[in-house]
Structures are given as C-alpha cells and as structure tokens.
Amino acid sequence: MQNKNLNPELHELETALSALTPAPGQLRRDELFFQAGRASVRKRPVFWPTLSILLAALLAVSWLYRPAPTTTERVQLVQVIKEVPASSENTFRRPFYYTRSDGTDVTSYIALRDNVLKNGLDVLNVKTPTSDHAEPIKRQKTEPLTRWNWQKLLNGESS
Numbered sequence: 001m002q003n004k005n006l007n008p009e010l011h012e013l014e015t016a017l018s019a020l021t022p023a024p025g026q027l028r029r030d031e032l033f034f035q036a037g038r039a040s041v042r043k044r045p046v047f048w049p050t051l052s053i054l055l056a057a058l059l060a061v062s063w064l065y066r067p068a069p070t071t072t073e074r075v076q077l078v079q080v081i082k083e084v085p086a087s088s089e090n091t092f093r094r095p096f097y098y099t100r101s102d103g104t105d106v107t108s109y110i111a112l113r114d115n116v117l118k119n120g121l122d123v124l125n126v127k128t129p130t131s132d133h134a135e136p137i138k139r140q141k142t143e144p145l146t147r148w149n150w151q152k153l154l155n156g157e158s159s
Contacts, residue, residue, distance in 0.1 A: 115123050143149065
C-alpha cells in the first residue's frame with residue numbers, strides 16, 4: 001500500500017519493512033497450557049511424609065529391641081472358706097437397716113414401699129372421703145403394656 005504523499009524517510013522505512021519475512025512462531029498452545037497446569041499444582045509436601053516414615057521406623061526398631069519380660073514369683077496365702085449349700089427352706093431376703101440422720105429407722109418404710117410396688121396401693125388401707133355423688137374408685141386388673149397392645153391403649157379400646 002503505497003501512498004504518494006509520504007515523505008521520503010517513511011517511504012524508505014516502508015520498503016525496508018516490506019522486504020522482511022515473518023519468522024515462524026515459537027509459541028505452541030498445547031505446551032503453554034501444559035506448563036501452566038504444571039505450575040499451578042502445589043508442590044508435594046516433604047516434611048509430614050518423611051516424619052511419619054521416620055516415626056514408623058523408630059517404632060519398629062523399638063519393638064524389635066525391647067527387653068524381654070521379666071517374671072517374678074510371689075507367694076500369696078489364700079484362705080479357703082467352705083460354702084454351705086443353701087436349702088430352699090432357709091433362704092430369706094436379708095432386711096436392710098437404714099437409719100436417717102436424725103436416728104429414726106426407715107426399714108419399715110422400705111418394707112411398705114416394697115409391698116406397695118408388689119401388690120399395689122390397696123395394701124395401704126387408706127379410706128378416701130367420698131361424697132354422695134361420687135363412686136369410690138375401684139382398681140381394675142389390667143394386662144401389662146406390651147408392644148402388641150399399646151395401640152389399643154392409645155385408641156381407647158379395652159380388651
């Protein structure tokens with residue numbers, strides 16, 4: 001593209017540049033991306049793997065060269081007590097003797113509690129005042145709650 005209005009200095013530069021041929025590119029796209037990926041990866045840690053290998057080697061060496069266990073004999077006298085076989089007639093529940101800090105005996109309370117837990121509230125023989133309009137509450141025998149009858153209980157059904 002020659003322009004007639006150019007001054008002679010620029011005309012000489014234009015002819016010199018047109019005589020040049022482009023050199024082939026030194027930049028290859030695939031290699032550039034490969035090198036960029038390699039540079040982006042973190043360097044492999046050296047300290048912790050080396051430390052763990054060193055500790056494992058020390059553990060193995062200490063396990064191999066540990067001292068042999070020493071055995072010591074100790075004589076100990078043991079008194080053997082003959083057990084008397086208990087007959088079914090002589091077995092009984094040993095009563096507990098509890099006392100409070102004020103010195104009162106609470107064994108009777110424990111016996112009463114055990115009796116109530118075993119036989120229910122009827123053993124207390126407590127008479128509740130009833131009015132003319134209310135009926136006394138009667139204890140009903142119920143079956144124990146199991147996984148098969150809990151749904152009946154929730155629905156209000158009786159068996």
